[in-house]
Every structure is written in C-alpha cells, then in structure tokens.
Amino acid sequence: xxxPVEANLWYIYENMFRSRLFEEAISRAWHExxxxxxxxxxxGEEAIVAGTVLQLQAGDAMALDHRGTAPxxxxxxxxxxxxxxxxxxxxxxxxxxGGHMHLFSKEHLAASSGIVGASGPAAxxxxxxxxxxxxxxxxxxxxxxxAMNQGMLLEAMNLAVVWRLPVVFICKDSKWAITxxxxxxxxxxxxxxxxxxxxxxxxxxxxxxxxxxxxxHEAIDRARAKKGPTFLQAACRHPEGHYLGDPLLRIARHPxxxxxxxxGPLLKSVxxxxxxxxIKRSGGLGTVTSLIGQTTKEQVFDxxxxxxxxxxxxxxxxxxxxxxxxxVNEEIGKAVEGALKSSN
Amino acid sequence: MKTMTFAEAxxxxxxxxxxxxxxxxxxxxxxxxxxxxxxxxxxxxxxLATPISEGAFVGAAVTAAMxxxxxxxxxxxxxxxxxxxxxxxxxxxxxxxxxGGKWNVPLVVRTACGGGYGDGGQHEQSLxxxxxxxxxxxxxxxSTPADAGGLMLAAIDHQGPVIYLEHKLLADxxxxxxxxxxxxTVTFDVPDxxxxxxxxxxxxxxxxxxxxxRREGTDITMAGVGVxxxxxxxxxxxxxxxxxxxxxxxxxxxxPLDNETVCGSVSKTGRLLxxxxxxxxxxxxxxxxARVLEAGISVKYDRICTEQTIPYHRKEEDRTxxxxxxxxxxxxxxLKR
Numbered sequence: 001x002x003x004p005v006e007a008n009l010w011y012i013y014e015n016m017f018r019s020r021l022f023e024e025a026i027s028r029a030w031h032e033x034x035x036x037x038x039x040x041x042x043x044g045e046e047a048i049v050a051g052t053v054l055q056l057q058a059g060d061a062m063a064l065d066h067r068g069t070a071p072x073x074x075x076x077x078x079x080x081x082x083x084x085x086x087x088x089x090x091x092x093x094x095x096x097x098g099g100h101m102h103l104f105s106k107e108h109l110a111a112s113s114g115i116v117g118a119s120g121p122a123a124x125x126x127x128x129x130x131x132x133x134x135x136x137x138x139x140x141x142x143x144x145x146x147a148m149n150q151g152m153l154l155e156a157m158n159l160a161v162v163w164r165l166p167v168v169f170i171c172k173d174s175k176w177a178i179t180x181x182x183x184x185x186x187x188x189x190x191x192x193x194x195x196x197x198x199x200x201x202x203x204x205x206x207x208x209x210x211x212x213x214x215x216x217h218e219a220i221d222r223a224r225a226k227k228g229p230t231f232l233q234a235a236c237r238h239p240e241g242h243y244l245g246d247p248l249l250r251i252a253r254h255p256x257x258x259x260x261x262x263x264g265p266l267l268k269s270v271x272x273x274x275x276x277x278x279i280k281r282s283g284g285l286g287t288v289t290s291l292i293g294q295t296t297k298e299q300v301f302d303x304x305x306x307x308x309x310x311x312x313x314x315x316x317x318x319x320x321x322x323x324x325x326x327x328v329n330e331e332i333g334k335a336v337e338g339a340l341k342s343s344n
Numbered sequence: 345m346k347t348m349t350f351a352e353a354x355x356x357x358x359x360x361x362x363x364x365x366x367x368x369x370x371x372x373x374x375x376x377x378x379x380x381x382x383x384x385x386x387x388x389x390x391x392l393a394t395p396i397s398e399g400a401f402v403g404a405a406v407t408a409a410m411x412x413x414x415x416x417x418x419x420x421x422x423x424x425x426x427x428x429x430x431x432x433x434x435x436x437x438x439x440x441x442x443x444g445g446k447w448n449v450p451l452v453v454r455t456a457c458g459g460g461y462g463d464g465g466q467h468e469q470s471l472x473x474x475x476x477x478x479x480x481x482x483x484x485x486x487s488t489p490a491d492a493g494g495l496m497l498a499a500i501d502h503q504g505p506v507i508y509l510e511h512k513l514l515a516d517x518x519x520x521x522x523x524x525x526x527x528x529t530v531t532f533d534v535p536d537x538x539x540x541x542x543x544x545x546x547x548x549x550x551x552x553x554x555x556x557x558r559r560e561g562t563d564i565t566m567a568g569v570g571v572x573x574x575x576x577x578x579x580x581x582x583x584x585x586x587x588x589x590x591x592x593x594x595x596x597x598x599x600p601l602d603n604e605t606v607c608g609s610v611s612k613t614g615r616l617l618x619x620x621x622x623x624x625x626x627x628x629x630x631x632x633x634a635r636v637l638e639a640g641i642s643v644k645y646d647r648i649c650t651e652q653t654i655p656y657h658r659k660e661e662d663r664t665x666x667x668x669x670x671x672x673x674x675x676x677x678x679l680k681r
Contacts, residue, residue, distance in 0.1 A: 094442055094446070097442055106443065111407060121401070121403025124401075125405060126408070126411050129408040129411035130411065151427075152400055155397040156403070158397065159395065159397060159404060
C-alpha cells in the first residue's frame with residue numbers, strides 16, 4: 001500500500017465509509033441501551049486513521065487509545081466480532097471481557113488502553129520488539145492532544161528518540177480534553193515539545209486524508225529506515241464531543257431542555273452565602289457559559305467532516321461511488337445484523 | 345550443588361536463560377553497570393540501559409513482552425514502582441483478561457526491596473502485599489540463593505507478568521551499592537543462610553505458588569517471606585530452648601498463595617504467627633488469616649509486621665522492622681494463650 005495516495009483514494013474512502021457506517025450502528029445500539037458504559041467513537045478521526053493505518057504491513061503494530069474502533073476496522077478486524085465485543089458477548093473479539101476501551105487483536109499486534117497517554121509506552125515496546133523480531137516493522141501510537149500533558153507519553157517520546165525506535169506518534173488534536181479546552185491547560189506548543197526531544201514534528205489538517213497520508217508516508221518510511229520516530233499533530237473534530245452523551249454537547253444541542261437541569265443548582269450556588277467573591281463567581285459562571293458557547297460553535301456549526309471532504313473528490317464518478325457505498329452498506333448491515341442475532 | 349551468593353544465583357539463572365533464549369532482554373537504569381557480567385557476555389542490545397523513566401520503559405516492556413520478547417525489566421528499588429504502577433496495574437495485569445485469554449504478558453519485573461541498612465522510608469519498603477492485591481500479577485520473594493536462582497528461572501518461564509522481589513540484605517552487591525559504599529565501618533544484620541548457600545547445579549526452576557517448610561514443628565506456625573524467614577528461624581531456636589516446637593513456612597510466592605501448605609501446617613499447630621516485613625494493614629498478614637478462616641480452621645493468630653513509615657534512625661528502624669525479639673515475644677503470648 002505504499003503507492004501514492006491518489007491511486008488509493010477509492011480504497012481509502014471505502015475504509016473510511018465502512019468505519020463510519022459501523023460506528024453509526026454502534027451509536028444506535030448504544031442509544032438503544034444495548035451497549036453499556038461510555039462510548040468514544042472515532043467519528044471525525046477517520047482521515048487520520050485511514051491516512052496512517054491503511055499504510056501498515058503485516059508485522060506493524062498499533063498502540064490504540066480509547067477510540068480503537070476505526071483503527072481496528074481499517075486494519076481488517078472482523079466487524080461482527082468487534083460488534084459482539086461491544087455487546088459484551090462471550091464470542092466477541094475479546095470474549096466480552098474487554099469492551100470498547102480495551103480491544104485487543106494479537107494477530108494485528110493491536111492493543112488498546114483507556115488510560116490517557118499509555119499508548120506512548122505501548123508503541124515504544126511494540127517497536128522495541130519489532131526491532132529484534134521483525135526488522136523494518138513499525139508501531140503507531142494514537143492519542144489525543146490532552147495526553148500531551150501526561151508524563152508517560154512524553155517519557156516514551158524521549159525513549160523512542162534515544163533508542164531510535166520505529167514509532168509514529170499520532171496526536172489527534174481535537175482541541176478539547178473532555179470539557180476542558182486543551183490550550184487553557186497546556187504550556188507552549190505541542191510540536192515544540194516533540195522537536196525538543198529531537199524528532200521531526202509535522203502539523204497537518206487531520207480532516208484531509210490526502211494530507212495525512214503524505215505526512216504519515218514520510219514518517220513511516222523514516223521509521224522503517226531506522227531513522228527514529230516522528231510526531232504528527234493532526235487537527236480534527238469530534239462531532240459527538242468526547243463521548244456519546246457528552247454533557248456540553250447535549251446543552252449545545254438542546255439548550256432549553258438541558259439547561260433546565262443545570263440552571264437551578266447553578267444559580268443557587270452562585271447566590272449562596274460564603275464562598276468566592278461576587279466578581280469571581282460571575283467570572284466562573286462566565287467560563288461555563290463560554291465553554292458551552294464554544295462547544296455550540298465548534299461542534300454543531302463548524303464541523304469539518306473528513307468523509308465529505310474525500311467524497312467530494314470522488315463524486316465525479318457518481319455510479320462508482322454509489323455502487324461502492326451500496327456494497328459497503330450491505331456488508332456492514334449484514335455484519336451488524338449477524339452480530340445482533342442470537343443475542344438473546 | 346555449588347555454594348553461591350544470593351546475587352550469583354540470580355545471575356546464574358539469567359545467564360543460563362539468556363544463553364538459551366535470544367528473546368530474553370534485560371532493561372533498566374544502570375543495568376550495564378549493575379549487571380556488568382551479563383552486559384559483557386550478551387552485549388548492549390540484550391542488556392539495555394534506560395533513562396530514569398520507569399513510566400515509559402516498564403510500559404514499553406509490557407508490549408515488548410506481548411509482541412514476542414521475554415523482557416526482564418528492572419526497577420532499581422520497589423519504592424520507585426509508583427511511577428510505573430500504571431503499566432503494571434492497568435496493563436500487564438489486565439491484558440490476558442481483557443483479550444479474553446488470547447494474549448499474555450510474559451514479563452519479569454525485577455526489583456530490590458527491604459530494609460535494615462539505614463536508607464530511610466522511601467528506599468526500604470517491601471510492598472509485595474500492595475502488588476499482590478492486583479489480580480493478574482504474580483509476586484515472588486526468594487529467601488535463599490537456591491530459591492533466588494530457581495524462582496528467577498520460573499519467573500522467566502512463566503506466561504504472565506511476575507514481580508520478582510530481591511531483598512537488599514540478601515543481595516550483597518545491593519548492600520554495597522546503596523548502604524556500605526565500600527566502607528568497612530558499617531555492619532548490617534545479614535542472615536548468613538540467605539546471603540550464601542548451596543545451589544543445585546544445573547539450576548532448577550522453583551515452582552511458583554509453592555511454599556516450603558524451612559523448619560518443621562508442632563506447636564506454632566510462623567509464615568512469611570524473604571528476610572523475615574531468617575528472623576523467624578532465629579526466633580524458633582530461642583523458642584526451642586524454652587521447649588516449644590516451631591514450624592517456619594517460607595511462602596516464597598506471595599501471589600498466588602499456597603493455601604494448602606499454610607492450612608495444612610496451621611491445622612497441625614493451631615497457631616499462626618505471621619512475620620512480615622511489609623506493612624501490617626491490608627496486606628499479606630491479614631490475607632493469611634483470611635485464608636485460614638475461610639478454610640474453617642480455628643486458630644490462635646498474631647502478626648509481627650512493619651506498622652509505620654520506616655524511620656531513618658538505625659535503632660528505631662530495627663525496632664520497626666520485624667526483629668527476633670518481637671517475634672519471640674509474640675510467639676510466647678500465642679503459645680501461652
């Protein structure tokens with residue numbers, strides 16, 4: 001798959017579309033209450049995932065975070081197995097013992113973790129083993145920009161540089177760490193941090209799969225050539241917020257209904273005797289309202305969909321596109337139907 | 345049989361295993377100096393020096409093990425394990441369960457533990473109870489050279505993560521490295537039988553999860569691991585002079601505990617005195633009581649453990665760690681009850 005991105009665009013779109021359809025099915029099952037716990041989807045990250053994962057070879061490894069669905073689907077994990085894992089069935093990918101944040105596929109050397117930043121050390125270890133056992137094979141580390149304040153990730157970057165490990169650090173920069181704006185809790189620039197460890201840092205638009213592919217291609221080549229790790233910072237959006245049912249997004253989407261629950265206690269807290277000064281209180285209230293406002297603006301109105309972008313480049317061949325989408329639709333429909341069957 | 349020091353036996357085990365299996369690598373801080381013989385024999389690719397960065401290199405060792413290597417990762421002292429805890433608690437211990445039994449982590453975490461040489465409370469802890477609390481981790485603590493070598497072989501062969509705790513009073517090079525510093529002007533209460541002794545040649549793996557009676561007796565059972573075993577044996581000599589017969593059980597593995605041997609011994613003696621250098625509360629000593637009670641055995645029970653942050657002052661330190669005097673006193677109370 002080392003061919004130029006242009007030659008692969010249909011293949012790439014097919015994978016992104018498959019992942020999106022699959023995650024939409026997960027979202028439905030989650031809303032229906034069939035899937036327990038939290039649910040962090042890769043929706044919005046598809047260009048970053050496709051632009052990197054689709055370039056991997058047998059023996060390459062992936063250290064995934066809590067959004068492992070798209071990377072696993074695009075790496076070729078059986079969607080039915082994956083869906084049954086989400087449902088917690090004993091014949092799911094991980095026998096129903098892992099769940100969506102703890103997905104593992106040994107044959108793909110793919111390991112997830114729900115601990116923010118843990119994919120850094122994990123990728124370093126995969127890359128270390130590859131150096132001994134599978135020369136020229138690489139490891140990808142996926143994490144969000146919020147993980148860039150986690151010590152173990154930064155330590156892993158240093159380790160990867162001093163050991164010249166074949167790692168590509170892929171920072172999916174959505175600008176938000178759950179409900180905190182990452183810029184408000186992060187000193188300096190992320191790329192500068194990576195540079196200071198002595199590795200190249202590339203900042204790219206993570207919604208454009210062709211851009212991601214080209215940057216990743218260089219980074220993966222560099223890793224295979226034993227020249228060490230690269231840091232890719234790819235901007236993206238999470239249209240579903242941090243996870244399904246994101247509270248800020250709920251307020252942004254249904255302000256009247258959702259604010260009713262929040263407003264009462266909030267106003268009471270602002271007016272209660274004892275506590276911070278009036279100025280600080282109104283400042284605090286302002287912060288909360290501005291976060292909600294920003295969420296509304298970014299997530300609801302300013303949403304750049306990586307699928308739409310790549311689809312736009314293919315739509316001249318209308319029939320081919322239609323055929324492809326129908327075929328993937330049917331495939332995922334069957335996979336999900338199969339997964340839901342015998343569910344009782 | 346060959347007479348060896350505790351440290352030599354561990355090195356013998358590693359050298360044998362590394363010569364046979366190229367997937368075994370050692371990584372950790374200062375290992376090219378601390379394991380200089382292995383470094384000289386196997387080279388810098390197999391004895392890999394790390395930055396002071398446990399959060400990264402222990403985490404990396406976990407996935408390296410998942411991807412086919414057999415790493416022996418060193419955390420210089422178990423006290424420093426805090427910064428690497430995520431790799432053990434949330435990753436090494438859980439991968440097998442999370443993957444539905446499809447993927448395992450054949451990792452050895454080798455780390456020095458224990459006090460009695462005046463290094464203070466951030467460098468002398470035991471912590472095997474804390475580590476054993478986590479499902480998915482195996483925790484071994486040898487007390488003799490033969491077990492030190494044999495348990496290292498078993499740990500390397502094991503299919504899951506093993507924490508291998510090596511007491512600094514037993515491993516002479518550690519004492520020299522962190523306590524004596526080449527001086528002849530300081531002495532420590534080193535148990536001779538633990539620091540040096542016969543080791544089978546060729547070295548045999550010691551099964552994980554099997555306790556052994558270091559001394560057989562009928563009136564009271566003392567159980568523990570590491571240096572505490574030697575303190576208990578000394579106490580047993582004193583008790584013998586007073587006409588009491590003591591059984592001393594060396595658990596050797598903290599997790600999984602050898603219920604059968606413990607319960608068998610306590611059924612016979614009716615008394616259990618746990619001697620544990622680790623912290624008293626929520627640890628090995630309480631766990632042993634629970635196991636015996638769960639088995640429906642009625643028992644007279646007490647424990648001698650470390651009850652507070654280990655003080656720097658040498659005399660205070662000796663009073664804080666389980667010492668022979670405290671053990672004899674507690675045993676006599678139990679025997680007369």
